[in-house]
Amino acid sequence: MSRLVSLLLPVLLLLVSQAIATLFPESNQSAPKAALQACNQLAVSLGSPILQTSGNSYEKAATNAWNLENGQYQPTCIVFPTTSKHVQIAMKAIYAAKSHYAVQAGSHSAMKGWNTVQDGVLIIFSNMREATYDPVKDSITLGPGVHWHDAVTALEPFGVAPVGGRVGDVGTGLLLGGGLSWLSPSQGYATDNFKELDVVLVNGDLVTATATNQFSDLFRALKGGGDRFGIVTRYELYPVHTGTKDEKNWFGGMLLAGKYQPIVIQFNSSAEALLNATARYVREIDDPKAVLLSTFSNARTGDSLAPLYLMVLFYNGVNLPEEIFGDFLSIPAMSSTLGPMSYFDVSETLGLGNDRGYVQRFGASALVGDEETYLEAFDHWMNFTQAFQGDFNITTLAFTPVPNSQIQAGRAKGGNIINAPHGGFAAVQLAEQFNAGLNRIPPQVLEGLDLLFEQIPPSPGLPLYLSECDPRQKVFESYGDYELLKQIYAKYDPEKFNVKHTQGPVGL
Ligand SMILES: Cc1cc2nc3c(=O)[nH]c(=O)nc-3n(C[C@H](O)[C@H](O)[C@H](O)COP(=O)(O)OP(=O)(O)OC[C@H]3O[C@@H](n4cnc5c(N)ncnc54)[C@H](O)[C@@H]3O)c2cc1C
Known part of the structure; x- marks a missing residue:
């Protein structure tokens, strides 16, 4: 009997939801009703375990998002497709019911609501990992x-x-x-x-x-x-x-600077030297074998934040050429991991980044300019950091050089819709990880971020980076296409x- 009920239940739910749908024209359907209609349909067409509305796999997946804000949503149902056909079936039901929905792959979007949904269908790709x-x-x-x-x-x-x-x-x-x-x-x-x-x-x-x-x-x-x-x-x-792993055809690693001192050191000399080195690198280096990631963080140590600067340098060759990386190498580092590496080693340098349980926020800019431009950006970011230091676990200002070689390589493969006018600029990432226990961003910090975006605008004509933007930034409008x-x-x-x-x- 109970088996009969469990077989018939999805069909009954579907009939009920269809009856409801005829009472409420689609345009008037509320989000929960539309989601229920889609989920009930999918309970019939996909069934468990592809479709889940509760239970362990539902809970684990719904709360797994890297940004804690996104782990607090409760989708009406979650689809775990194993084939494109499952995604087609899900999308047809979502479209027919006019339901809200979201898609999640690696779960690392920092943007609130971009990889999950309340009163909607969530499609999670955790079973399609080829x-x-x-x-x-x-x-x-x-x-x-x-x-x-x-x-x-x-x-x-x-x-x-x-x-x-x-x-x-x-x-x-x-x-x-x-x-x-x-x-x-x-x-x-x-x-x-x-x-x-x-x-x-x-x-x-x-x-x-x-x-x-x-x-x-x-x-x-x-x-x-x-x-x-x-x-x-x-x-x-x-x-x-x-x-392969055995082919050590790269050289490089990480340089760490900063002393984990209290944030009262607002602008220490190693930051200035590293910013100058970064500005010159972005402006002058156009070697496809050279790679740099220049990051400035303030990380919580007890009651205060302390500076931690991490430079990641690689060269697809046997050493770090002096004429490319000399400025960085001449700055005293707290520790260094430089040495011969395979690409596999390179890919493991920054680890997994799979820390969960924190509210996260990203923001983007893009800069071309002289040393002063970088120092000013740093100064604004430090002022922002100090203003809200009690809220942060870590704040970061990171520069990824986008050389001309990158833009040319993309164009040679047909180009992309970002269509940056030229290389020789830095993609700037502003990232905040909030203190454990905080589950939403205080409104005054959001206002502070607005000011920070005004203070560090993208240089004219340069694109913002979609995957690391603030949800309020007009990224598409910054695209060449x-x-x-x-x-x-x-x-x-x-x-x-x-x-x-x-x-x-x-x-x-
Ligand atoms: C710790 C960390 C390190 C990072 N490092 C880098 C880096 O080195 N380089 C870099 O470029 N970026 C980096 N990022 C930014 C990263 O590119 C974005 O966060 C990206 O969106 C993450 O993709 P995901 O699949 O993990 O996230 P998800 O949150 O699952 O997906 C991101 C977005 O893409 C959509 N989406 C995912 N899959 C599909 C699909 N198959 N079809 C349609 N839409 C889909 C989702 O709906 C969501 O809006 C980093 C982010 C973090 C948190």
């Missing part, structure tokens, strides 16, 4: 749920790597926002390395997009345009022949279903 290499096609294929460390580990024996993230636990959502990789100076943004994409469109149709087929416009939009255009269920990528992006969006989602039913970047 990472394979086809030597005949010379292609890497990734499932959308794979994390970068797992992808690099699976592909290393073949001597290849994807142009992916610098931190291991991050996922493939990085590709859709652009993607800044250790391999970017020679290979372009991560997204420049798309070969073929399987995409489930907003109406549930599955298409394969390439640079030359009838979906070439969609293909271009997905190279930096984020998640509004469809759900990618398979990434085929150009590989980079980086070598913004008009084209809007046209492509209008073609693939004429009803603006995704703008109305998912949270994400503004401006489409």
Whole structure:
């Protein structure tokens, strides 16, 4: 009897929700009702374990988001697809019910609501984690749920790597926002390395997009345009022949500066020297083998914050050439890990970054300029940090050089929708991790961030980085191909279903 009930229950729920749907015209349906309708439909068409509404796997997945703010949502149901077909079925039900929804891959979006949903359907790719290499096609294929460390580990024996993230636990959502990789100076943004994409469109149709087929416009939009255009269920990528673990064909590592002293040292000399070195590097170095990440943090030690500056330097060669890295190497470091490395070692340098349980916030800028420009940005960031120091566990100001070689490499592979006018600038990331125990960002800190964005605006014509922006920043408007992006969006989602039913970047 109980088995009969459990078999019939989804059907009954569906009939009830359909009856409700006829009473309420779709446009008047509230979000919870629309979500329930979609979830009830999916309970029938997908069933458990693909569809979950409660229980261990539901709870674990709903609370797993890297940004604690996103771990506090309770989706009406979660779909755990194992095939593109499951995603099609889910999207058709979501579209028919006009339900809110969200998609989650590696879960590392810092943007509130971008990878989860309240009163809606959440699609989580944790069961689609393929990472394979086809030597005949010379292609890497990734499932959308794979994390970068797992992808690099699976592909290393073949001597290849994807142009992916610098931190291991991050996922493939990085590709859709652009993607800044250790391999970017020679290979372009991560997204420049798309070969073929399987995409489930907003109406549930599955298409394969390439640079030359009838979906070439969609293909271009997905190279930096984020998640509004469809759900990618398979990434085929150009590989980079980086070598295996045994091939120590890189040199580099980390330099740490700073003394973990109280924040009263507002502007110490090592910060100034490192900022000057960073400014000169960004302006002058255009060597595809050279890689830099320059980060300035203030990290909690007891009741106060203390400076910690981390420079990550690599060269795809046998040493760090003096003419490229000399400025950095001449600054006394607290500790250093420099030495010969394989690309696999390079990819492990920053670890997994899988700390959970903190509210997180990102913000973006993009700078070209002289030393003064960098010192001013640092000064504004320090003032912001001091103003709200009681709220932060860690605050960071990071510079990733985007050299001309990166922009040229991307253009040689067909270009992307970001279409930066030139290289020779720094992608600037502002990141805050709030104190443990805080589960929302105090409004005064958000106001402080607004001021900080005004104080460190992007240099004219330069694009903001979507994957590391503040949700209120107008990233698309900063793109070289913004008009084209809007046209492509209008073609693939004429009803603006995704703008109305998912949270994400503004401006489409
Ligand atoms: C610790 C840390 C380190 C980072 N390091 C780097 C770095 O080195 N380089 C860099 O470029 N960025 C970096 N980032 C930023 C990173 O690119 C973004 O956070 C990115 O969005 C994470 O992707 P994800 O799959 O982990 O996250 P998710 O939150 O799962 O996804 C991010 C966004 O993409 C959407 N999405 C995901 N998969 C799909 C899909 N298949 N189809 C459609 N939409 C999809 C989601 O809905 C969400 O809006 C880092 C972030 C963190 C937190």
